[in-house]
Amino acid sequence: MAQEVKLFGMWASLYSRRIEIALKMKGVQFEFIEEDLQNKSPLLLKHNSIHKKVPVLLHNGMPIAESLIILEYIDETWLDNPILPRDPYDRAMARFWARFIDEKLIWISWDAFSSKEEDQGKAIEEACKQLKALENELKEKEFFGGDTLGYLDIAAIMVASWFGVMQEVMKVELLTEENFPILCQWVGKFVDCPIVKECLPRKEKMVEFTRVLLKDFLASK
Amino acid sequence: MAEEVKLFGSWASPYTSRVKVVLKLKGIEYENVEEDLSNKSPLLLKYNPIHKKVPVFLHHGKPIAESLIIIEYIDETWKHNPILPIDPYDRAMARFWAKFIDEKIQPAVWKTLLAGENEREAAIEEAHQLLKTLERELNGKKFFGGESLGFLDVAGNVVVWLEVSQEALGMNLLDKEKFPILHEWCQRVLDDDAFKQVMPPKEKLLAFTRARFEAFLGPK
Numbered sequence: 001m002a003q004e005v006k007l008f009g010m011w012a013s014l015y016s017r018r019i020e021i022a023l024k025m026k027g028v029q030f031e032f033i034e035e036d037l038q039n040k041s042p043l044l045l046k047h048n049s050i051h052k053k054v055p056v057l058l059h060n061g062m063p064i065a066e067s068l069i070i071l072e073y074i075d076e077t078w079l080d081n082p083i084l085p086r087d088p089y090d091r092a093m094a095r096f097w098a099r100f101i102d103e104k105l106i107w108i109s110w111d112a113f114s115s116k117e118e119d120q121g122k123a124i125e126e127a128c129k130q131l132k133a134l135e136n137e138l139k140e141k142e143f144f145g146g147d148t149l150g151y152l153d154i155a156a157i158m159v160a161s162w163f164g165v166m167q168e169v170m171k172v173e174l175l176t177e178e179n180f181p182i183l184c185q186w187v188g189k190f191v192d193c194p195i196v197k198e199c200l201p202r203k204e205k206m207v208e209f210t211r212v213l214l215k216d217f218l219a220s221k
Numbered sequence: 222m223a224e225e226v227k228l229f230g231s232w233a234s235p236y237t238s239r240v241k242v243v244l245k246l247k248g249i250e251y252e253n254v255e256e257d258l259s260n261k262s263p264l265l266l267k268y269n270p271i272h273k274k275v276p277v278f279l280h281h282g283k284p285i286a287e288s289l290i291i292i293e294y295i296d297e298t299w300k301h302n303p304i305l306p307i308d309p310y311d312r313a314m315a316r317f318w319a320k321f322i323d324e325k326i327q328p329a330v331w332k333t334l335l336a337g338e339n340e341r342e343a344a345i346e347e348a349h350q351l352l353k354t355l356e357r358e359l360n361g362k363k364f365f366g367g368e369s370l371g372f373l374d375v376a377g378n379v380v381v382w383l384e385v386s387q388e389a390l391g392m393n394l395l396d397k398e399k400f401p402i403l404h405e406w407c408q409r410v411l412d413d414d415a416f417k418q419v420m421p422p423k424e425k426l427l428a429f430t431r432a433r434f435e436a437f438l439g440p441k
Contacts, residue, residue: 050321050354064313066320076309088297092285099287100271133271 005030006058008044010037011201012209014157015067016055020199021154022071026078068098071151083151094144097137098155105130106158113170114217120172127174134159135183142189149193157200159183160190165206169214226251227279229265231258232421233429235382236288237276239375243292245415246370247299289319289376296372305372318358318365319376326351327379333394334434348394355380356403363409370413374406378416381407382426389427390434 007023007030009016023030035044035054047063048056056063057070059077064070075083084091105127112120112127134156138144144152163175164187177184190196211218228244228251230237244251256265256275268277268284277284278291280298285291296304305312329348336344355377359365365373384395384407397404410416421429 050325059310062310064310064317066317069313069316069320072316073309073313076312088294089280089283089285091297092290092294095290095293096285096287099290104271130271 003028004058004060006033007031008033008035008041008047008056008058009054010035012206013037013054014161015053017161017199017201018067018154018157019055019057019070019074021149021157021195022074022083024195024198025081025083025149026074027080028074028078068095068102068155071154075151083145083149083154085145085150093137094150094152097134097144097152100130100134101155101158105134106162109163109166109174112174113166113172124172124174128179131159131175131180131183135180138182138186143186149190149196153186153190156186156190157196160187160196161200161203161206164203165210168203168207169210169218225281227254228252229254229256229262229268229277229279230275231256233426234258234275235379236274238382238419238421239288239378240276240278240291240295241419242370242375242378242415243295243304245419246304247295247302249295249299289316289323292372292375304366304370304375306366315365315372315376318355318373321351322355322376322379326355330383330394333392334390335438345394349399352380352395352400352403356400359402359406364406370410370415374410377406378410381410381416385411385420385423386426386430389430 005023005028007016007019009019009032011034020032033041033043035041037054040052044054044056045052047058048054048065051065053065055067055070056065057073058064059073064073071083085094108123108130109127112123115123137152141147143149144156159175167173167175175183175187191200226244226249228237228240230240230253232255241253254262254264256262258275261273265275265277266273268279269286272286274286276288276291277286278294279285280294285294292304306315326348329344329351333341333344333348358373364370365377380395380403384404387394395403395407411420
């Protein structure tokens with residue numbers, strides 16, 4: 001029976017790209033529905049009435065929201081090419097660090113990017129501390145997932161893309177090769193993966209988009 | 222062996238309590254390490270350097286932090302009496318609503334407590350809407366997990382704790398007239414054997430809650 005898989009997303013949303021990467025890694029055919037976030041479709045608002053956000057995965061008419069939750073659903077539904085580790089402890093660690101990225105790292109880094117000059121030094125120091133903690137999780141591995149991309153690599157798309165974009169838009173250096181050689185090496189390998197290359201928008205396009213998104217903020221600086 | 226399983230927690234932390242309930246439901250023996258949250262032990266800070274919080278679960282010397290992540294680990298390691306549903310969609314829904322409780326309901330409840338006179342009405346209205354949304358998910362079931370406590374019921378313990386402790390704060394956020402279904406669910410949870418054994422005594426919780434908020438806001 002043909003499975004109906006739809007993904008409501010948006011080209012510049014890295015959360016949305018996470019899902020695309022996972023679906024492609026599993027070879028799942030899906031229909032991508034591009035949302036205009038300034039004018040959300042009635043379908044999106046119906047399928048994610050709580051948060052009204054992308055991404056939303058629709059599988060045989062059943063909606064799931066929240067990117068990390070969608071990733072786990074995908075892994076539990078399409079069993080080929082598992083993205084979460086097998087071992088329960090490794091799974092717990094992958095989940096922990098993915099949540100760390102979304103709930104702590106991004107916000108602390110946003111503070112570092114957006115702080116007033118007088119607070120920026122301290123904010124950058126704090127953000128670097130958090131980045132270092134994440135870098136330490138790579139240890140000797142090619143990817144967070146080991147030899148190949150896994151759940152945490154997919155979650156860390158934020159590190160691979162958002163940081164570079166923000167650094168250019170806000171003119172603040174955070175994730176540098178000098179300070180984070182291992183993490184930057186991972187970024188290089190990550191963006192070079194064929195599936196990621198298919199899914200990641202060009203940096204220039206993201207920078208332009210982000211500049212427009214933050215225009216009021218940038219104007220006030 | 223009990224010595225292989227340790228839980229660093231605090232009796233007053235509902236997040237610690239979540240893990241204790243699951244350990245009880247699965248009949249897992251463990252060593253309880255009670256933390257003084259005003260003076261955290263070097264071990265706790267070593268095992269959870271990122272968040273420096275309880276609970277932290279230690280199994281064969283390996284630490285895991287974050288209550289919901291700990292619970293998923295326990296469920297995957299001790300497979301009897303599963304806490305999460307079997308079906309992937311139901312699992313996704315349980316995880317979604319647990320996240321909703323922690324990221325939406327909890328902060329909204331806090332907001333009502335900390336709101337100034339002018340913002341209180343709006344804060345209460347927001348919290349009410351969120352609680353109503355959660356209540357709808359019960360959908361005629363005895364528990365979120367169906368016939369017995371499941372992952373979302375355990376995550377929902379903060380709502381149960383709110384019901385129990387709100388009188389200490391002079392509030393009636395979870396009004397049983399407004400939320401009859403949620404109220405009944407709270408009573409069923411409080412009546413559950415595992416939950417009962419883990420829940421701190423009501424008076425102790427009320428006294429603690431009162432003291433904590435007076436420290437925060439000044440005595441009422």
